[in-house]
Amino acid sequence: MPSSATDAWRTQDAERDPRRRALASALLAPNAHNRQSWLVDLDQPNVISLHVDTERLLPETDPPSRQITISQGTFLEVLVMALAHEGLAADVALFPEGEYGEHPDGRPVARIDLKAAAPREDPLFASVPLRRTNRSPFDDQRAVATASLETIAAASARDGVTVKSTNDPKMRDPLREHVRRAWDIEVETPAKALESIRLTRIGASDIDAHRDGISITGFFPWFTKQLGFADEATVLDPSSTAHGIMRDLGRDGARTAMAFVWFETNENRRADQVAVGRAYVRAHLQATALGLAWHPMSQGLQEYREMDAARRDIHAALGVPWTGERPERFVQMLARVGYASPVDAAPRRPLASIVRRG
């Protein structure tokens, strides 16, 4: 991992303006496919206006931009924590010009009005620079204690978002199987797999040039290039070794899920999705504080035709019945949890790339 690509994880405090310092922390929020689809306006004093960067969506794997909207929530939650740390109370108005419909448009996701206040330390804020998405296989000999899952749920509960979990093999093991099947479907559906392949950055120069997407580092870049990973046709060919590696990555992840945590909402409005993002990042930060590895596996929740049956089955396995066109409740995120060796921080673009005005 080129250290320049991960500068953002070490330099948050270098910004001189408190709003910018807080934004430099928010930039470290987890976000779908590391697209970092955020734009902020700072042209009004004491206001931050957050918008979706509509050039950075995921049209194939996230057609309704639900995950992109959840990723606005993760950003917002870390931003509010970081502002509190700076002694700035944040009054957040969601979708002040109304929610966008089918696709994000230019309207703000949030207008955040700032007022000086006594600095307030959210206990999870210290974990912001330590949090990682860990896609490695987890230690399959080390269980996740129920008390840890309860701590995660308690730290992340928010109005309108229910956080649930299981480490019970009777529920967990069928879920592993559903998650694996969903992964296989995605890998075997060329248009969907291609979107991820095109956002995979292989080796230091590729990673540094983009500072987004999913990185392949270490000895693996050389190896993966030899196997044809850099060539789309090879990766899509089910008989190739590269394709097999991609398939096994998800399978190993699913197989070593020691517990699952998931997030439900009664409705699926944009505001619900933002609320999920806020709860989700808190859960991940609490898992980090507990020393747990965390990996969302979103494939089975994605809204495209080839995934429809798997999506219903995952909802059913989580105890959510489906009637007609919709589930009784919406499962918005599903993450596997366990113990694993630490992984590198993921790249981030510089703060200037998300500040549109100001």
Ligand SMILES: Cc1cc2nc3c(=O)[nH]c(=O)nc-3n(C[C@H](O)[C@H](O)[C@H](O)COP(=O)(O)O)c2cc1C
């Ligand atoms: C809405 C959402 C969906 C995500 N889905 C997945 C997923 O299916 N698989 C995965 O490996 N990571 C997933 N992630 C994690 C992101 O890929 C990760 O946050 C991003 O690459 C940045 O890495 P970091 O979390 O280590 O900072 C998701 C994150 C969010 C917020």
